[in-house]
Amino acid sequence: MNPDDEKLLKLAKEIIVKFIELGRVSPTNFEANFRAIFWALKNTVLDARAADLEGAGALEETSGEE
Template sequence: MNPDDEKILRLAKEIVIKFIELGRISPTNFESHFKSIFWALKNTVVDAQAPDFTRDLSAVPPGDE
């Protein structure tokens, strides 16, 4: 598991718990809400990450820079 995934899981759990405490989510529909919250967070994190230019530069053969 990616370290970011573990952080996202914890954050999604905290959000779902807060919504349960507020009465917005019930334990019976927890699974569907948890999945949608997790994927919304994951997509946000992935979209916000800057590209890894060092990895891209290492793929360029020497002299072609």
């Protein structure tokens, strides 16, 4: 397992526990909610990394033009 995935699982667990405490999540809808939270976190991280990579690529292109 990727270390980032382990961190995302822990974050998703913390979020789902809060939702359970608030009564927003029950045992019948736990799985769907947990998956949705995990994938929302993962997609957010991946999108942020993609933006960082695109920004780094643009910097390399402009620094090579002398």
